[in-house]
Amino acid sequence: MFKAIKNNKVIAVCEDNYFPCLVYDEVIKDTEHTPVDYEQVEGEFLLKQDIPAEYQNEQIRAERQARYVAESDPLRLDYDEALARGSEDAEQLKQDWLASKDRIREELPYIEK
Numbered sequence: 001m002f003k004a005i006k007n008n009k010v011i012a013v014c015e016d017n018y019f020p021c022l023v024y025d026e027v028i029k030d031t032e033h034t035p036v037d038y039e040q041v042e043g044e045f046l047l048k049q050d051i052p053a054e055y056q057n058e059q060i061r062a063e064r065q066a067r068y069v070a071e072s073d074p075l076r077l078d079y080d081e082a083l084a085r086g087s088e089d090a091e092q093l094k095q096d097w098l099a100s101k102d103r104i105r106e107e108l109p110y111i112e113k
Contacts, residue, residue, distance in 0.1 A: 001030045009044040053111045064108050072100040 004012040004024040012019055013035045017027055038045040041055055075097035082090035 001034050003028045003030055003045070010038070010046070011044060013038050013045050057110045060108050060110055064104055067104045067108070068101065071104065072097060075100050 002014055002017045002019075003010045004019045004022055005026050005028060006024045011024060012022055013030075015035065017029075019027065033047065037047055039048050039051060041051055075093065079090060079093040079097050081087075082093050087093075
């Protein structure tokens with residue numbers, strides 16, 4: 001694997017030594033890692049293990065929010081409607097909605113510092 005370096009930052013990674021149309025200071029061969037070990041963070045590539053917890057938690061927060069909208073919010077709307085109509089199953093719908101939110105939190109836990 002090769003890394004393109006610019007201003008002491010990894011700006012690209014690839015399996016071969018080919019970085020077309022990329023301006024860099026040097027290319028370094030890395031025999032310990034693969035491109036999968038890296039993730040792009042704010043314009044540079046970092047080893048996944050070196051990504052700050054704050055950045056990872058922001059990504060987790062965004063993913064949680066997307067899943068809440070797709071999975072939990074429809075259950076909330078069902079609950080709200082059942083509650084407004086005085087439906088007997090309103091309490092069960094509320095429990096389903098809250099369980100959905102809890103499941104998402106369990107599946108996407110925040111990283112502790």
